[in-house]
Amino acid sequence: MNSGCALFVGDISLDTTLLMDKLPQPDEKLLVRITNEMPGGVVTNAAVACRLAGTEVALAVETGDDLFAEALLEQVRSSGIRVANGRKPGRTCRAIVLLDSLGEKRLLLEPGVSMYPGPELLGRLDWQGVDWLHTAVYSDTADIVVQRCRADGRKWSIDLEPATFLHGLEPLRHLLDGAEIVFCNQRALDQIGMNAVETLLAMGVKSVICTLGPQGARYVSAQACYHARFAGTPAIADTTGAGDCLAGWFIARRLAGQSIPEALISAVDAATYSCGRMGAQSSYPSLEQLIRFQRCPAGNEPGTNA
DSSP states (O other), rough: OOOOOEESSOOOOOEEEEOSSSOOTTTOOOEEEEEEEEEOOHHHHHHHHHHTTTTTEEEEEEESSSTTTHHHHHHTTTTEEEEEEEEOOOEEEEEEEOOOOTOOOEEEEOOOSSSSSSSSHHTOOTTTTTTEEEOOOTTHHHHHHHHHHHHTTTTEEEEEEEGGGOOOOOGGHHTTTTTTTEEOOOOHHHHHEEEEEHHHHHHHOOOOEEEOGGGOEEEESSSOOOEEESSSSSOOOTTTTHHHHHHHHHHHHHHTTTHHHHHHHHHHHHHHHTTTTSSSGGGGOOOHHHHHHOOGGSSTTTTTOO
């Protein structure tokens, strides 16, 4: 399989990471440190990871009309991503990441108007050269791009965020049916309930990748099951966006021709690398950085992008 282009459609946000020793008590003033402020969003993060892994990437997002929206887009473009964008009246999504000393996070999200592009932007997307679509279904308009993939015979994958199926999976059945991969974190799996993977496969999903934190990730299809886990002891500085990194890297390595087990190992190692550094996109490795990390994981000090 030759390397092709991946199209990412979905959310973009301004992420601000606050490092704190503890959560404040009622009426307590707590001094914190802003360690990171940059573009974020489940799909935008995955797009950046995919581009760093060496794949040509296009991204379709819409921002609000606030002052920082254009700066977010410029920073994404600076990674070499081709961005199709529009603006809506209102606020761009803001995410506040509360990070404790162990690297675990709590998220506060103001969705704003930038969780998913509208029909007008999606209708004028350039699909030339696109081999794979990745999205998170934050809007009914996701049907536009999934139906295009289905009609054209392109692969698509879905990051199954818990917020996108608060009322069960049935409203998403027509989008899940035929999906090449559905990415699920542990919270999403718990929300689906018992036999979550079997439920997704029965709905027509071709394969499921379960992200399992320090336990790595598991790939399951009707024909195969693979598990990958980082071989060493990972250093944890910030887990923000690690699952997005894994998704972007897996897609990139599959498009580059790696087998499923090889791509899963690369994706888990890339996500592990990102957990040892602060922020989401700023912590993602390039292809060269990941190769060095895999050869000598202990040689990369946490908090650096060496």
